[in-house]
Amino acid sequence: MTSQEILRQAFPDKSTPLISYGLPFTEACVKHVNGTFKASRVYLIASASLTKDTTHTFDLQKVLASRLVKTRVGMTPHTLISEVLEIVQECRDMEIDCIVTLGGGSLIDGAKIASFALANNVQTQADLMTLPRLGPHTANLPALPSKIPIICIPTTLSGGQYTVFSGVTNNITHEKVQFSSPLASPSLIILSGPLACSTPLEIWLQSGMRGVDHCIETLSSLKSTDEVDQSVLNSLKCLIPGLLLSAKGQANGGEGEEKARLECQIGVSYAMLFLHRRVACGASHGIGHMLGPMGKMNHGQTSCILLPAVCKFNAKHSTSNPEVLERQKVIEDTLWGIAEARNLFERMGLSKEESDLGDLIEAVVKGLGLKSRLREVGVGKETFESLAEASLRDPFLVTNCIPISKKEEVLEILEMCA
Incomplete structure (x- = not known):
């Protein structure tokens, strides 16, 4: 059984995340931005080290061209709530219709929670904490599902791109909170051996x-x-x-x-x-x-x-x-x-x-x-x-x-x- 078939079994009642590999990651990304998602206002979250040490971020920016509205370079490991709220506000102000991540797990978590927060009009940390999260009394809190699609181009093996869970860290206590469904996983996951070799x-x-x-x-x-x-x-x-x-x-x-x-x-x-x-x-x-x-x-x-x-x-x-x-x-x-x-x-x-x-x-x-x-x-x-x-x-x-x-x-x- 292929990994795509595994995902179809995992998401029987939802649109199955697509897995793409074989094409250069830049070519695959722009193909799906234009065709699958018909997006015109893309927000890119790119790894700081990848941006500094390679041309991969620039290569992706170049092919996205005028559809790319903003590139955020880097996030603090473990995905700080303060940084997620910054992304949410920027995406809201810029009327973003697709988020792309190029990098590791912290970026993926940030994008997933940002899309979830945007669907629920989150403005503050207090608003964010009203969304469903793992715990005995918080898993079934009411919320609207994520809407803005996410294209994930992972450079590590954390696996967060395949889940409907996402963790953020409280800036003050340093404790991690895990948010859950109806938070959505990325809509498209682009795998690339050549890109992975840059990690x-x-x-x-x-x-x-x-x-x-x-x-x-x-x-x-x-x-x-x-x-x-x-x-x-x-x-x-x-x-x-x-x-x-x-x-x-x-x-x-x-x-x-x-x-x-x-x-x-x-x-x-x-x-x-x-x-x-x-x-x-x-x-x-x-x-x-x-x-x-x-x-x-x-x-x-x-x-x-x-x-x-x-x-x-x-x-x-x-x-x-x-x-x-x-x-x-x-x-x-x-x-x-x-x-x-x-x-x-x-x-x-x-x-x-x-x-x-x-x-x-x-x-x-x-x-x-x-x-x-x-x-x-x-x-x-x-x-x-x-x-x-x-x-x-x-x-x-x-x-x-x-x-x-x-x-x-x-x-x-x-x-x-x-």
């Missing part, structure tokens, strides 16, 4: 580990389904080899590297079915939502650090629920069945008999040359209390396969990855 390797690999985190926490969930499991397993089989090939330079550059990165992008599209089937993530995501803004790191970094520890926590506390270990065993067997991963595990002295899922995930992180400890990114134990308290307010703690409701449980995970 610095470390950023690419970190965002890829975010995709792996989606897969592992989905497969760990006791509420997943056979359909979702199969889609996510397909994702792992694309992501793990593609990431390891990129990290070790075995793609030999040129077309080989472009192919490896495109394979990762396609893998991410398989991974995201879980959100549309309402299979919730777990503690790696929940704690990571708070660790990211507080620790000033991207969510790929939080996944590298937290996911192995969460896997070990789940195994340790699974005595009353053997299904947790059964599902971990399926993931372990899948990872050992991927040739590139198996070679890595064997080089690191791991064995199928003695190594647990946390060991395997940590091996992948180290094999990619990424950091796997909080101390390595400057997060000390003095922050653990406040981080644990904030994490308990995230809904993904209670949807962890071993539900977490106590500060001591979060602190146990943090100590594992200190």
Whole structure:
């Protein structure tokens, strides 16, 4: 089953997001701006680093020509509410009829929430907080659906382009809020191996580990389904080899590297079915939502650090629920069945008999040359209390396969990855 077929299943009652690849991203974008969306007033949100270090933003500006009304270069990581409100006001004043993003997850989240906010006449932060968001009393708040179409040209593997959820960060508290349906996903997603190769390797690999985190926490969930499991397993089989090939330079550059990165992008599209089937993530995501803004790191970094520890926590506390270990065993067997991963595990002295899922995930992180400890990114134990308290307010703690409701449980995970 192709990733486009996966998306058709995910959006049975809505217009399915289109996935485009094969054409140069500039050609694909202008084709759909003119034809599919018949847009005449485009707002472009472009990556600051991409704009500074490459010609890709200029190339896109050139082909959009007179249809391009405004280019915003860059957003603060984790998508600050203040910046979203700036975009909303500019789009309203300029009568924008299409938003295009060229870059990573923070830009995508910003565009998704901006379109949602515009549909609901949001003017202030207080207005924004009246919209539906994840939480026991806020998910069903009344709101109009997003209207302005979004074309997403991703340069990382965060996967937010495939979801009807989007997170923003409170400027003052640094806590993240997750908005939800009827917020809409982008209408068109343009994948490009050549464009992806412009993303610095470390950023690419970190965002890829975010995709792996989606897969592992989905497969760990006791509420997943056979359909979702199969889609996510397909994702792992694309992501793990593609990431390891990129990290070790075995793609030999040129077309080989472009192919490896495109394979990762396609893998991410398989991974995201879980959100549309309402299979919730777990503690790696929940704690990571708070660790990211507080620790000033991207969510790929939080996944590298937290996911192995969460896997070990789940195994340790699974005595009353053997299904947790059964599902971990399926993931372990899948990872050992991927040739590139198996070679890595064997080089690191791991064995199928003695190594647990946390060991395997940590091996992948180290094999990619990424950091796997909080101390390595400057997060000390003095922050653990406040981080644990904030994490308990995230809904993904209670949807962890071993539900977490106590500060001591979060602190146990943090100590594992200190």
